[in-house]
Amino acid sequence: MGNPMPVRRLGALPVEVGVVGLGGEGILRTFGYDAQAADVINAALDEGITYFDSARAYAGSEQYYGATIGRSRDCIFLTSKAHDRSARGARAMLDQTLANMRVAHLDLWQLHDLRTFDELDEISAPGGAYEAFVEAKRAGKTRYIGVTGHYDPNVLVAAIEHLRFDTVLIPVNPCEGALDDGFPKLVGARAIELGMGVVGMKVLSHGLAMVGSNPARVQQFVDYALSQPVHVLIIGCDNAEHVKENALAGAMFSPMTPASQRDFERRCRSRSAEMLYYRPGTAPV
DSSP states (O other): OOSOOOEEEOTTSSOEEESEEEEEEETTSSSSOHHHHHHHHHHHHHTTOOEEOOOTTSTTHHHHHHHHOGGGGGGSEEEEEEOOOBHHHHHHHHHHHHHHHTOSOEEEEEEOOOOOHHHHHHHHSTTBHHHHHHHHHHHTSEEEEEEEOSSOHHHHHHHHHHSOOSEEEEEOSHHHHTSTTOHIIIIIHHHHHTTOEEEEEOTTTTTTTOSSOOHHHHHHHHHHHHTSSOSEEEEEESSHHHHHHHHHHHHTOOOOOHHHHHHHHHHHGGGHHHHTTTSTTSOOO
8 A cells, every 4th residue: 555545534423434435336336347346346455445335226336345355344434325215125125235245234324316305205204214224223234324315405405404314425526516506515514514424426427527547637636525525535446546546646635725626616617517417407327
């Protein structure tokens, strides 16, 4: 390992994680690429990455972790997500997740991709998924529970204000930050007021922020994202070299001044239509 990864406390939780984590997208969101996925996970471990992301919806990502992390389990912060909106379905997803990952518990289990107020009503009603999350935490199947979203920041604000989650996962990039209703402004700042851990995703907008692989540009996007109201970033990787680039950017993090942030947002504005693909009215990727 080269430069040490800086760590941050995850909100009010008694947990410290490296500022850049491994996302569950990239090569991990596949089936049948066992050797390549193991290379990425092992590279992350070698680089001192401690936050590891996954989801029930991410193809074989959970199985890849289960086959690879082994004795490193107690040294990392292991997470996954469930997208079923019913308590019964969410419970079944958690049991499958634990089996896939070959672990007795998660560090963080998250309700995946909350989009609408109707969904919020559904998960919080009797028999809704939130029941399963509370039960899982009480039973020790997960240490913490969270919610994720990248569709409507107002829905996430309502979720974190009315339900008791420990963390929230939101998109953080310069095109998002330039919006009046950007997730960092509305959700990240409010979550920090509530003492929650805030995790940033879409840092490179599914790679659309990059033209070729350029560590200097990766550094800019990481510096920008870590200067927002977040504690840790997750970035999906296609190979071990991507892991090393992202880890180095985390190790070399230098906060951006507000003026530099605004300038970077202006320079990225021409890419907004691409980089905000996950917003309403855009095709899912």
